[in-house]
Amino acid sequence: MFFILLLVFFLFCGNLLKFISESYLKSGNWVKASWFNPLDSRPHQYQADSYATKYISEAKEKWKDLALKEFQRAITLDPENPFLFRSAGSFYACLGEKKSAINQYRKAISKNSTNAFFHFELGKVYLNEKMWNMALKSFQEATTLEPYFLEAYYYQGLILEREGQLNQAIENYSRVLEIKEKLQSFATVDTGYKKKLLSFEFCNLAALYNQLAGVYFRKGLYPQALFYTGQALKLEPENKIFQQNLQLITEKSKKIKKK
Secondary structure (H helix, E strand, O other), X not given: OHHHXXXXXXXXXXXXXXXXXXXXXXXXXXXXXXXXXXXXXXXXXXXXXXXXXXXXXXXOHHHHHHHHHHHHHHHHHOOOOHHHHHHHHHHHHHHOOHHHHHHHHHHHHHHOOOOHHHHHHHHHHXXXXXXXXXXXXXXXXXXXXOOOOHHHHHHHHHHHHHOOOHHHHHHHHHHHHHHHHHHOOHHHOOOHHHHHHOOOOOOOHHHHHHHHHHHHHHHOOHHHHHHHHHHHHHHOOOOHHHHHHHHHHHHHHHHHHHO
């Protein structure tokens, strides 16, 4: 009976401490939350995110050091949580420490290889490092996992265009337009997850039309180039770059016809 009562007492105390910790966690007092539940990684994760935000806004080394320490503490407590590695990777990317960022994202992917955002964010790091092939593979993996991931298609298009694979670039840019047309309006998308997949903030529609026009121009397909430049100008008729592109394509098209 004594041992049963002792077990009940410890269970009660454990649950009470967790309850108190959760209360502090919700109120934003992460230090005390950690005191009452030292095995919970979340207080350290939230504290790390807070320090990281302070560092980004103030650029003080102490916030950077504290953020990295808290990320490490969180990961030590919960080493199988891929989102902790992702958060650390994102912070390292902001710091410009690309190798560390890549390492953290790879660890996140090793824990959860089916998260399209992990592959996409790793692709962005590779892209900034001009590791074109690795970036392309990461973006392709993202669209394989999430076929409506617009931004990943767009970056694939940029890389393929840079590498001179113009037909494949057109396919990726066109895929963005197809998805947008199919869905008609992103405002109808109901969940935050879907909205992030279908985000179009990375490149407005007029700029994408202009991008397509440029690829067709490089291929010597001037009617298509004229069409997409015209589409871009419909959306932004005062855009000087689009106007210059239209003039250039028109002149080139006329020269070809004379020949």
